[in-house]
Amino acid sequence: MPHLHRDQIRSVLESEYTRTVDRGRLPVVERELTRLTREDIKGAVVELGCYRGAMTTWVRAVLTALGDERAVHTYDSFQGLPRGGEKDNAAVPAGEFTAGPEDVTALHDRFGLRRPTVHPGWFADTLPGRLPDTIAFVYLDGDMYDSILTGLTHCVPRLAPGAVVLVDDYADPTVPLDQPTVAKPKYPGVLKACQDYFAAAPYPVTCAAESCELGIYRQPQPAAV
Numbered sequence: 096m097p098h099l100h101r102d103q104i105r106s107v108l109e110s111e112y113t114r115t116v117d118r119g120r121l122p123v124v125e126r127e128l129t130r131l132t133r134e135d136i137k138g139a140v141v142e143l144g145c146y147r148g149a150m151t152t153w154v155r156a157v158l159t160a161l162g163d164e165r166a167v168h169t170y171d172s173f174q175g176l177p178r179g180g181e182k183d184n185a186a187v188p189a190g191e192f193t194a195g196p197e198d199v200t201a202l203h204d205r206f207g208l209r210r211p212t213v214h215p216g217w218f219a220d221t222l223p224g225r226l227p228d229t230i231a232f233v234y235l236d237g238d239m240y241d242s243i244l245t246g247l248t249h250c251v252p253r254l255a256p257g258a259v260v261l262v263d264d265y266a267d268p269t270v271p272l273d274q275p276t277v278a279k280p281k282y283p284g285v286l287k288a289c290q291d292y293f294a295a296a297p298y299p300v301t302c303a304a305e306s307c308e309l310g311i312y313r314q315p316q317p318a319a320v
C-alpha cells in the first residue's frame with residue numbers, strides 16, 4: 096500500500112494502533128510540526144519510546160506532506176517498559192509494550208515513507224552518544240519516571256530555539272483544564288519527572304491546549320529586535 100495520503104494514514108493508525116495514538120494526539124503533533132516547518136526551526140525530530148512505530152510513522156507522514164525532509168530518530172528498548180520505581184505505579188508490569196525495530200520500519204514501508212533511524216536500547220545507554228546535535232521536536236513517550244527524566248536530561252540541552260517537547264501521558268485528561276494538573280493514575284511518574292526536571296526553570300511543561308493527555312514544553316526563542 097505505497098504512498099498513501101496523510102489522511103488515509105491517519106485513518107489506518109487510528110483504527111489499528113488504538114493503544115498508543117488517537118484523535119487527540121495526532122492533530123497536536125501535526126500542528127507543532129507544521130509550526131516548526133513554517134518558522135524554519137532547525138533540527139531533527141526525536142521520539143523516545145516508539146513501540147511499534149505508530150507515532151514515528153505519523154511524524155514522517157506529516158513531514159512528507161509538508162515537504163520537510165528533516166531527520167527522524169527514534170529510540171526504544173524493544174524490551175517494553177522498564178520496572179518502575181517508587182514514583183511509578185507498581186501495578187504497571189515491566190515488559191509492557193514489547194515490539195521490535197522491524198515493526199517500526201515495516202510500518203513506514205507499508206505507506207511508502209522514508210524510514211527513521213532506529214536506536215534500540217535503554218535510553219540511559221543510547222541517548223548519551225546517539226542523539227542528533229540539534230533537536231527541533233521531541234515526542235517523549237517513556238511512561239516511567241526514570242525514562243522521562245533521562246529523556247529530558249539529554250534532549251533539552253540540545254533543543255533549538257523555538258523547539259518543542261511533547262510529553263505523552265503527561266497528566267490526567269479527565270481533570271478539567273481549569274483545575275490543578277493531576278498525575279495520570281497509570282503513569283504518575285511522567286508528571287513528577289517533568290516537575291522535578293523543570294523545578295528551577297522559568298518555562299515549565301504545561302498541558303496542551305486541548306488536553307492534559309499531552310504536556311508541552313517550548314524552548315524559548317530570543318526576542319526579535
Ligand SMILES: C[S@@+](CC[C@H](N)C(=O)[O-])C[C@H]1O[C@@H](n2cnc3c(N)ncnc32)[C@H](O)[C@@H]1O
Nearest residue numbers: 115144145146150171172175192217218237242
Ligand atoms: C507507550 S509505548 C510508546 C508508544 C509509541 N510512541 C507509539 O506511538 O506507538 C512506551 C515505549 O517506551 C519504551 N521505553 C520506556 N522506557 C524506556 C527506556 N528507559 N529506555 C528505552 N525504552 C523505553 C517502551 O519499550 C515502550 O515501547
